[in-house]
Amino acid sequence: MSQTGGQDGVLAVITARGGSKGVPRKNVRPLGGVPLIAWTVRAALEASCVARVIVSTDDAEIAEAARDAGADVPFMRPADLASDTATSVDVMVHALEAVPGYDRAVLLQPTSPFRTGADLDAGFALWQASPGAGGCVSVCEAAESPWLMYGSDAAGRLNRLLPEPPNGTRRQDLPKALVLNGAFYFVDVARFLAERRFLFADSLGFEMPVARSVDIDTAADFAEAESLLAHMSEART
Numbered sequence: 001m002s003q004t005g006g007q008d009g010v011l012a013v014i015t016a017r018g019g020s021k022g023v024p025r026k027n028v029r030p031l032g033g034v035p036l037i038a039w040t041v042r043a044a045l046e047a048s049c050v051a052r053v054i055v056s057t058d059d060a061e062i063a064e065a066a067r068d069a070g071a072d073v074p075f076m077r078p079a080d081l082a083s084d085t086a087t088s089v090d091v092m093v094h095a096l097e098a099v100p101g102y103d104r105a106v107l108l109q110p111t112s113p114f115r116t117g118a119d120l121d122a123g124f125a126l127w128q129a130s131p132g133a134g135g136c137v138s139v140c141e142a143a144e145s146p147w148l149m150y151g152s153d154a155a156g157r158l159n160r161l162l163p164e165p166p167n168g169t170r171r172q173d174l175p176k177a178l179v180l181n182g183a184f185y186f187v188d189v190a191r192f193l194a195e196r197r198f199l200f201a202d203s204l205g206f207e208m209p210v211a212r213s214v215d216i217d218t219a220a221d222f223a224e225a226e227s228l229l230a231h232m233s234e235a236r237t
Contacts, residue, residue: 008051009049009050009051009052009102009104010047010049010050010051010102010104010105010106010124010186011050011051011052011054011096011099011102011104011105011106011189012044012047012050012052012053012054012105012106012108012120013054013055013056013092013095013096013105013106013107013108014037014040014041014044014053014054014055014056014066014071014108014109014110015055015056015057015088015091015092015095015107015108015109015110016037016055016056016057016059016062016066016109016110017057017058017059017062017077017082018057018058018059018061018062018082019058019082019084021084022217022218022219022221023216023217023218023219023221023222025061026110026111026216026222027057027059027062027065027110028061028062028065029222031113031222031225031226031229032226032229032233034069035065035069036110036111036113036216037055037062037065037066037069037110038065038066038068038069039110039113039114040108040109040110040112040113040115041053041055041066041069041070041071042069042070042117043108043115043116043117043119043120044071044106044108044117044120045070045071045117046116046117046118046120047117047118047120047121047124048117048121049120049121049124049125050106050117050120051102052072052099052102053070053071053072054071054072054073054074054095054099055071055072055073056075056077056081056091056094056095057073057076057077057082058076058077058078058079058081058082059082063076074098074099075098077091077094078094081094088107088198089196089197089198092105092107092192092198093192093193093196096189096192096193102189103188103189103190104186104187104188104189105186105187105189105192106120106124106184106185106186106187107184107185107187107198108183108184109182109183109215111182111215111216111217111221112138112181112182112183112184112213112214112215112216113214113216113225114211114212114213114214114225114228115138115183115184115208115212116212119138119183119184119206119208119212120184122206123136123137123138123184123186123206124136124186126204126206127186127204130204132202133200133202133203133204134187134188134191134192134200134201134202134203135185135186135187135188135191135192135198135199135200135203135204136184136186136203136204136205136206137180137184137185137186137198137199137203137204137205137206138180138181138182138183138184138185138205138206138207138208138213139178139179139180139181139205139206139207139208140178140179140181140207140208140209140210140213141176141177141178141179141207141210142177142178142179143210145171145174145177146161146162146177147162147164147165147169147174147175147177148169148171148174149161149162178205178207180199181208181213181215182215183208183213183215184206185198185199187200211228214228
């Protein structure tokens, strides 16, 4: 990880296109009275490790909501990078080339509204404590253990995806399994541009609570986020 050169702090890149499929207009749909994207902008602004917050979008309404929440929208994303076939890597490369000069960046997706500025600072601190690591990504405990999963052959016979653990298959004895929760992806910019990937062989994982790892892709996910937010509000009263 580069410690010199470039601008101080991390460039936060929030990616939000207008043509979401699972939940139409989800990035500006209200959650707790504010557009969904505002939750991610606020978290980035609260993080002391973040030097600048920008939003990459092709949509004027999303751009307005992002600016209202405090983010910069220094460009409008080209149409070819807002299609169903455009990848997050493509979008991030475009953003880093449009706003150069940073050694470190973090990809933030509006679909993870309950990630906080404290999560970002803790993930960044974990990364900083491991010189040479290419980045740090957020994870949470997997809902289902891969050691209990099967595939099947052409005849329908089941095959374990992983060898049976030496301690047996009682759930409480199985190794802990983690999954990417999509809340953040810190990357060394030079390595990202060279390798065109968010997860390197030496990337670190920062574990977040499952309860705050909601990733909104469907209407059911949005309803879950609304329910969780209601419970959070009740707990504070």
